[in-house]
Amino acid sequence: MKIAELRRILLAEDSPNDVELTLAALAEHRLVNQVDVVRDGAEALDYLYQRNAYLGRSGGNPAVLLLDLKMPKVSGLQVLEQIKGDPALRTVPVVMLTSSREEADLVKSYELGVNAYVVKPVEFSDFMAAVRQLGGFWALVNEAPPR
Amino acid sequence: MTAGPRAHSDSLRRRLPVLIFMLLGLLGGAFAWLAYAEVQRALRASGTERLTSAATQVADLLAQAARARLAEATRLANDPSVQAALQSSEADEAVPAAISALTSRSALTSVLIYEADGRLLRRIGAGPQPPGVTPDTAPPLGLSPLVAGGGRVWFYTTAALEIEGADSRLKILSLERPTGSSPATGLIERLIGSGAVLKFGNARGDVWTDLTQTTAAPPLRVPGDETRYIAEDGEPWIGVAVTVPDAPWLVWVAVAEKTMLGASERLIRQMAPITLGLMVLGAFAVYWVSGRITKPLVSLAQAAEAIAAGDYSRRVVVERRDEIGRLGAAFNTMADRVQADHELLEQRVAERTRELEGFSHSVSHDLRAPLRHIVGFAALLEKHAAQRLDDQGRRYLGTIAEAARQMGRLVDDLLGFSRMARADMIQANVDLRELVREVVREVERESPGRKIAWTIRDLPVVVGDRAMLRVAFTNLIQNAHKYTSKRDVAEIEIGMAARSEGQHVVYVKDNGAGFDMTYASKLFGVFQRLHSVEEFEGTGIGLANVRRIIERHGGRTWAEGTVDGGATFFVTLPAGGGAL
Numbered sequence: 001m002k003i004a005e006l007r008r009i010l011l012a013e014d015s016p017n018d019v020e021l022t023l024a025a026l027a028e029h030r031l032v033n034q035v036d037v038v039r040d041g042a043e044a045l046d047y048l049y050q051r052n053a054y055l056g057r058s059g060g061n062p063a064v065l066l067l068d069l070k071m072p073k074v075s076g077l078q079v080l081e082q083i084k085g086d087p088a089l090r091t092v093p094v095v096m097l098t099s100s101r102e103e104a105d106l107v108k109s110y111e112l113g114v115n116a117y118v119v120k121p122v123e124f125s126d127f128m129a130a131v132r133q134l135g136g137f138w139a140l141v142n143e144a145p146p147r
Numbered sequence: 148m149t150a151g152p153r154a155h156s157d158s159l160r161r162r163l164p165v166l167i168f169m170l171l172g173l174l175g176g177a178f179a180w181l182a183y184a185e186v187q188r189a190l191r192a193s194g195t196e197r198l199t200s201a202a203t204q205v206a207d208l209l210a211q212a213a214r215a216r217l218a219e220a221t222r223l224a225n226d227p228s229v230q231a232a233l234q235s236s237e238a239d240e241a242v243p244a245a246i247s248a249l250t251s252r253s254a255l256t257s258v259l260i261y262e263a264d265g266r267l268l269r270r271i272g273a274g275p276q277p278p279g280v281t282p283d284t285a286p287p288l289g290l291s292p293l294v295a296g297g298g299r300v301w302f303y304t305t306a307a308l309e310i311e312g313a314d315s316r317l318k319i320l321s322l323e324r325p326t327g328s329s330p331a332t333g334l335i336e337r338l339i340g341s342g343a344v345l346k347f348g349n350a351r352g353d354v355w356t357d358l359t360q361t362t363a364a365p366p367l368r369v370p371g372d373e374t375r376y377i378a379e380d381g382e383p384w385i386g387v388a389v390t391v392p393d394a395p396w397l398v399w400v401a402v403a404e405k406t407m408l409g410a411s412e413r414l415i416r417q418m419a420p421i422t423l424g425l426m427v428l429g430a431f432a433v434y435w436v437s438g439r440i441t442k443p444l445v446s447l448a449q450a451a452e453a454i455a456a457g458d459y460s461r462r463v464v465v466e467r468r469d470e471i472g473r474l475g476a477a478f479n480t481m482a483d484r485v486q487a488d489h490e491l492l493e494q495r496v497a498e499r500t501r502e503l504e505g506f507s508h509s510v511s512h513d514l515r516a517p518l519r520h521i522v523g524f525a526a527l528l529e530k531h532a533a534q535r536l537d538d539q540g541r542r543y544l545g546t547i548a549e550a551a552r553q554m555g556r557l558v559d560d561l562l563g564f565s566r567m568a569r570a571d572m573i574q575a576n577v578d579l580r581e582l583v584r585e586v587v588r589e590v591e592r593e594s595p596g597r598k599i600a601w602t603i604r605d606l607p608v609v610v611g612d613r614a615m616l617r618v619a620f621t622n623l624i625q626n627a628h629k630y631t632s633k634r635d636v637a638e639i640e641i642g643m644a645a646r647s648e649g650q651h652v653v654y655v656k657d658n659g660a661g662f663d664m665t666y667a668s669k670l671f672g673v674f675q676r677l678h679s680v681e682e683f684e685g686t687g688i689g690l691a692n693v694r695r696i697i698e699r700h701g702g703r704t705w706a707e708g709t710v711d712g713g714a715t716f717f718v719t720l721p722a723g724g725g726a727l
Contacts, residue, residue, distance in 0.1 A: 017520040024527060070512045099515040101562065102507075122519050122555035124526035124548075 007063035009035045009139050012044040012079065013097070014071045021124070022066070022097075025131035031139055036062070041074025045082060048089055061092045064138030066131075069098035069105055077108055084113040093142065095134055160445055163437040164430070171429045175422055182418070186411045194407035195373045195387060198343075202389035202400040205345060210392040213290050213304075220306040223249060230308070233260065242271045260308070261285035290394045293347075293354040300356040342406050346399040350390065355399075365399040375404070443471045447478055459486040500569060507565050514558045521551040553686075557674070560688035564673065567695050572612040576723040579606040579620075579653060582613070583641050586621050590628050597637065599628070604642030607651040609720040611700045616720075619696040622689040623655040623716050629683055630659035630714065638713075649722050650702065656715040661708040670706050693718070 009031060013019050019037055026032050038044045044067070046052040065083070069076040076096060083089040095116040096109050109117050118134065121127050223229050223246060232241035242258055258271040265285040291303035346365050348355030355364045366376040370388045378384040378401075386401030405412075446463050453461040462482055465475040525548040529541065536544070580603070587601055609616070624639070631637030637658065644652040662670065662677045669675045671694040676687040694704045697718045708714030 015516060015520075017524070018516065021520065021523040021527070024523075099512045099519065101559070102511055104504075120515075120519055122515065122522055122552055124519075124523040127519065127523060128526075 007034070007061075007139070008059050009064055009066065009135060010044065010047060010062040011035055011037045011066045012039075012041065012071065012076070013037065013066070013068045014039050015068070018068070018120075021127065022131050025128040026135045028128065028132050029136050031135045034063075034139060040071045041076060041079045044079050045074065048083065048092070061089065063142070064093045064095060064134070066095050066097050066134065069096055069100060069109075077105070077112065080109065080112045080114055093138055095138065160437070160441040163441060164434045167433045167437060168426075168430050171433065172426060175426055175429075179415075179418060179422055183411060183415055186414050187408055190408050190411055191385070194402070195385065198373070198385070198387040198400050198402060199371070199389065201343075202387050202398045205347075205400070206389045206391040206396075206398040209347065209396065209398065210394060213391070213394050216304045217289060217306070220304040224306040224308045233308070238269070239271055259303075290396075292349040292351065292395045293356065295354045295356075295361045300354060300361055343400060343402045344384075344386075346401075348397055348399070350395050350397050365401065370397060378403070440471065443467070443475055447475060450478065450482070454482055454485065459489050503565065503569065507562055510558065511562055515555060518551045518555045518558070522548045522555075525551070557686050560686045561673075564688055564692055564695065567615065567618070567692055568699075570612075570615070572615065572699060574610055575613060576608050577611050577613050577616055578608050579616075579720075582617060583620055583624070586617065586624050587641075589621070590624055594628065597628075597632070598635065599631070599637040599639060602638070602640040602642070604640070606641065606653065607643055607646070607720075608723040609651055609653075609700075610723040611720060615696045615699070619693045619718070620655075622693050623718075626689055626716070627655050627657035627659065627714075629685065630661075630678075631657045632683070633660065634658060644717065646722065650719040651722050652717055652719050654715050654717045656713065658713040661710050661712045661714045662706070663710050664708065667706055667708075671704060690716075 009026070011019065011022060013022065023032055023035060023037075026035055036047065038047050043053070044065070047054045047057070048061070048065075050057055067076045067079060076098070080094055080096070083092055083094060090113075093115040094113075095118060096114050097118050097120055098105060099120055101119055106117055116134070118130055121130060226245070226249060228245045229242065229249070232238060232245040235241045246258065260268045260271070261284075262268050267285075286303045286305050288305050288307060291305065294301045294303075344357070346355050346357050346362060348364060350370075352364045355362050365386055365388070366374055370390045372387070374386050374388075376384055376386070380403075383404040384401050385404050385407055386399055388397045388399045390397055443463070443466075450461045450463045459482070462479050463475045465472050465479065467475075525544050529536075529544050533541065583603055583606060587603065591599070624641070627639045628637070631639065639658075640654075640656040642654060642656075644654050646652070660678065660683070666677055670677065671690045672687075673691040674687040675691070676685065690704075693716075697704045697720065700720055702719040702721070704716070704718050706714060706716045
């Protein structure tokens with residue numbers, strides 16, 4: 001399997017610390033080269049719609065979108081709503097990554113059609129395991145929808 | 148709610164008509180009694196007046212008759228034929244003959260002649276001889292007092308005899324009996340009514356007659372005044388005495404009080420049914436009027452109770468413009484204000500809740516993220532630089548990570564605690580016996596190998612939110628479990644202490660580390676701990692959660708214990724079992 005054939009993983013996360021920790025976890029699976037990082041919801045939508053800064057980027061929809069719930073400008077929930085309401089993007093698997101245990105967020109996310117909802121554990125080893133499994137499952141195991 | 152109808156004896160609606168009716172009855176009774184007394188008084192006055200006037204008329208008749216007798220005696224005494232007969236030798240025959248020639252009256256019985264000094268000179272019988280009544284000394288001129296004798300009553304009419312040529316003055320006396328003349332009796336009956344008694348006697352009181360025979364003297368006092376007395380028949384009678392003009396006699400007329408006041412008894416008999424009828428009508432009227440007064444009050448009370456029970460939209464219908472109508476209008480205004488205030492309060496509570504939710508949302512995200520970073524980078528650092536760090540450096544890294552983890556737990560607990568305050572409660576009957584068994588099984592599963600003697604006594608059914616109560620009892624039982632961990636055999640007992648005013652008191656008792664009662668007030672505070680983390684792990688949120696949950700159920704929490712002597716935690720919860 002060639003790396004180039006693999007689809008990208010999009011990580012939408014405003015906290016550089018979290019980006020670094022997430023990337024460190026994904027590095028365990030050698031998935032780090034597939035990861036594109038955006039810093040807020042607006043950028044995530046630009047990436048998905050291939051507009052503005054991402055005009056003419058290569059590749060199609062990502063294999064999975066790891067979406068932080070709380071971000072500046074456009075929040076994770078708004079991005080989720082946009083994706084699941086758009087026939088062209090609806091099939092992109094979205095995994096909500098959040099610090100929050102708020103039940104309201106969980107309920108709202110599932111109502112909007114999220115594919116998975118993960119509360120980031122404080123314990124780093126748990127966090128590592130979670131991110132690893134997510135990246136591994138969605139990027140390597142899961143059969144992506146046809147382009 | 149159990150706001151059923153309270154004891155109806157307290158109801159104004161029932162008491163008001165009774166009160167007014169009693170008042171009416173009292174007034175009616177008083178009025179009837181006053182009327183009766185007034186009628187009696189009037190009847191007595193008019194009866195006495197009639198008695199007096201009848202007696203006066205009889206006395207006048209008697210006086211008239213007496214004057215005629217006196218005139219007759221004077222005429223006889225001065226008649227020449229009588230004087231001649233008196234002086235003749237054959238006086239005993241001549242005098243009656245002369246007298247009977249001059250008068251037709253046969254009532255005359257005897258003629259007595261006295262000397263001027265009063266000595267009886269001779270007695271000339273003109274009729275039946277009355278035994279033992281002839282006076283030995285001459286009676287005074289004119290009419291004499293009555294004299295009794297032979298079952299009859301007599302009197303003398305005395306006139307002076309002046310015979311020319313005679314040696315001394317003489318007197319002529321006629322002895323006559325007063326008859327029970329039927330005209331007099333008839334007159335009395337006409338004047339007073341049947342049943343009246345007429346008596347006639349001496350003013351000095353010694354001889355009395357009812358005009359046919361002698362009788363006892365009546366119980367008279369002063370002539371002209373009425374006298375009330377008990378007669379021989381045991382009934383009260385009323386009598387009046389009147390002086391006979393120009394004679395030493397009295398006339399006495401009496402009648403039974405019953406006869407005199409008979410009209411008042413008839414009045415009472417006629418008034419009673421009318422009064423009763425009026426009172427029955429009054430009762431209906433009073434019931435209707437008090438219903439009109441109390442009906443708006445009852446609806447006002449019901450509306451107030453409804454509002455007290457939480458139905459803030461309840462109002463009363465104001466139909467009247469009087470004080471009760473104003474009361475209703477004022478009540479409605481007040482209810483409007485209460486409703487507005489209530490809604491404002493609800494709105495503010497909702498705002499605060501939203502703010503709090505936002506706050507805890509932020510805390511959840513923003514406080515946890517740096518902690519995660521600390522732990523994460525400490526782990527990365529350890530991995531990255533483990534070789535270059537000495538033991539002390541590695542220990543520092545471990546401490547940094549552990550401190551961050553502890554703070555993560557605190558944040559989670561705090562969020563759980565604030566969630567407990569906001570969560571909606573679903574009220575239901577909760578069987579504590581079942582719930583406690585469930586929790587005990589769970590706690591036991593988490594710690595196989597420990598020796599615990601559980602005692603679960605009879606536990607009640609309470610009203611509450613099952614999930615919340617489960618959290619509360621899990622905390623209490625886990626606490627007992629935790630603080631008995633240093634005992635060889637832990638003893639944990641869950642039971643019911645008492646029940647009062649609809650509240651059950653449930654306790655969880657252990658033989659664990661206990662606590663100093665001095666710090667009992669701190670037990671239920673947030674993050675308050677009486678033991679170090681090294682000794683017994685935990686954040687100190689458990690009992691604060693218990694208190695918050697129990698308070699949201701309207702109950703209380705407290706604890707008793709001694710250092711190293713175990714602890715007992717008490718909670719009260721509303722009794723359940725009824726329909727919800």
